[in-house]
Amino acid sequence: MVSPRLVAKIESEEPTLRLAVLIDADNAQAAVIEGLLAEIARFGEATVRRIYGDFTATASSSWKKVLQKYAIKPVQQFAYTTGKNATDSALIIDAMDLLYTRKFDGFCLITSDSDFTGLAVRLREEGLTVLGFGEKKTPDAFRNACHKFVFTEILRPSTASESVELPSEVKTKKESSPVQISTKVIEQKIQFPKEFVLTALEQSVDDTGWAGLGAFGSYLTKLQPDFDSRLYGYKKLSDLVKAKTDLFITEERQASGSNQKVLYLRARILAPT
Numbered sequence: 001m002v003s004p005r006l007v008a009k010i011e012s013e014e015p016t017l018r019l020a021v022l023i024d025a026d027n028a029q030a031a032v033i034e035g036l037l038a039e040i041a042r043f044g045e046a047t048v049r050r051i052y053g054d055f056t057a058t059a060s061s062s063w064k065k066v067l068q069k070y071a072i073k074p075v076q077q078f079a080y081t082t083g084k085n086a087t088d089s090a091l092i093i094d095a096m097d098l099l100y101t102r103k104f105d106g107f108c109l110i111t112s113d114s115d116f117t118g119l120a121v122r123l124r125e126e127g128l129t130v131l132g133f134g135e136k137k138t139p140d141a142f143r144n145a146c147h148k149f150v151f152t153e154i155l156r157p158s159t160a161s162e163s164v165e166l167p168s169e170v171k172t173k174k175e176s177s178p179v180q181i182s183t184k185v186i187e188q189k190i191q192f193p194k195e196f197v198l199t200a201l202e203q204s205v206d207d208t209g210w211a212g213l214g215a216f217g218s219y220l221t222k223l224q225p226d227f228d229s230r231l232y233g234y235k236k237l238s239d240l241v242k243a244k245t246d247l248f249i250t251e252e253r254q255a256s257g258s259n260q261k262v263l264y265l266r267a268r269i270l271a272p273t
Contacts, residue, residue, distance in 0.1 A: 016043075016044055017043050017045070017106045018105045018106075019043065019044045019046050019047065019048075019105065019131070020046075020047065020048040020095070020098045020106075020107050020108070021040060021108040021110070022050055022051075023050065023072070023110040024087065024091060024109075024116070025051050025054075025055070025063050026053055027111045028110045028133075028152070029062075029135075029152065030065070032152045032156055035152075035155030035156065037070060038155075039150055040108050040131070043108075043129075044105065046108070047103075048104075049070070049071060049072045051063060051075065052077055052091040052094075053074075054078055055074055057079070075094065088113070088115050088116070091119075095109075095119055099122075099126060105128065105129060106123075106129030106131060106147075107128060109133070109146070110133045110134070110152075112142075113142070114138070114139040114141050114142045116142060117139075120145035120146055121145050129148075130145070130147050131146060131149075132145070132146035132225070133149070133152055134152060136151055143225055147221065147225060149225045190232075196223070201216055201219075201248075204216045210265065211265060211266065212262055212263070213238055213264070213265065214262075216241075216265065217237050241265050245268075247267065248267065248268055249265065250263060250264065251263075252264070
């Protein structure tokens with residue numbers, strides 16, 4: 001079940017969570033740190049920022065350049081034996097220590113390693129929100145153990161603005177602009193999950209057949225924690241819904257007791273049975 005606080009964040013623009021951010025340096029890239037922290041800020045305040053790894057190793061050299069700038073506390077962990085189990089253990093122990101302080105609403109686990117699946121499950125059992133951040137190679141077990149999982153490829157600074165464009169537009173920009181565009185984003189464009197989205201909408205509508213955008217987004221995340229509109233070329237879920245006129249009918253309604261408007265949608269066609 002998705003945390004009520006996370007649902008509140010989906011429906012509100014104000015940060016609602018006090019978060020502990022724990023980074024596995026062995027399985028995360030320093031190039032995404034700026035986009036990563038900006039993404040975390042959408043959900044709440046990163047009150048603790050720690051990164052775990054062997055910073056005497058050349059593999060972690062890229063992290064040394066950004067730790068001070070972004071106020072991330074390094075936790076040095078020497079590799080006592082071949083492998084990275086020492087780093088994993090240090091992160092897990094710290095996570096449990098932070099858990100028992102009862103000062104946090106949730107944890108951000110930045111890793112592509114399935115070894116942290118058990119930690120994510122344990123944190124969820126305590127009623128805390130678990131946000132995962134990792135590469136496309138991250139195993140499904142860890143993705144699904146999180147309330148929400150974000151692919152770090154879409155957070156890379158060199159591709160963030162290009163990843164939301166249509167393939168033809170990307171091609172045009174690549175030919176006319178001196179800025180190099182990563183081919184990874186293009187390769188990772190995946191087919192829009194039409195049936196899944198329509199089924200999720202069918203489950204989130206009210207008796208009139210309409211669903212609020214917040215309720216729809218919450219249900220999508222419940223069913224598939226790594227669902228992200230940016231993977232399909234849209235910055236926000238509302239942009240995706242408005243653009244898919246072949247699938248959705250949308251209308252804006254005045255929110256009760258507020259001057260703000262709320263987006264509602266319904267299926268233009270019936271979901272498959």
